[in-house]
Amino acid sequence: DAGVIQSPRHEVTEMGQEVTLRCKPISGHDYLFWYRQTMMRGLELLIYFNNNVPIDDSGMPEDRFSAKMPNASFSTLKIQPSEPRDSAVYFCASGQRTWNEKLFFGSGTQLSVL
């Protein structure tokens, strides 16, 4: 298996633009997570899905952030409009069961909002 695949690896955009991050989880994994990593706040859970259904989006910072999982093999995280403070590394991870199991992370998307 190729692991969790994220695209793009790097994204540079200007304030106010829409940004879409993409994720392909590992086949057979029922859980998908979106994390954001910054120096100040570390790894923050933004939202997670179980069987394509959003379960907890309490970590989504604002209404500017939205996430979808239209099928078991694809998820998107969208920021509209983007702001400089959104600059971070965004990780997608997938897992087979509950929190007490191994998470598999993608390589992340480095987002820079100018």
Next chain:
Amino acid sequence: QQQVKQSPQSLIVQKGGIPIINCAYENTAFDYFPWYQQFPGKGPALLIAIRPDVSEKKEGRFTISFNKSAKQFSLHIMDSQPGDSATYFCAASSGSEKLVFGKGTKLTVNP
């Protein structure tokens, strides 16, 4: 509210040394304590994990020590190597509580 406190923020050791990274938690419902290792440009990867029914777990040169009464756990790396240089995250969760990560420790092992 930070539920898992990790220290130190950074750590530099010589090759062969034994770096120790400590974590403390507050939620007594936590029953799963993993450590993740992250290399630059990569996502975190599970290194080793422990459940509170044991006080220690070893996997190769990596050991977790767990103190349930103190609500603390730590990672020890025996005979550290330059290839161990990475950022290490402790975490905690239970079946119903979300996995919470510490803020990470950047380890540098000098040759």
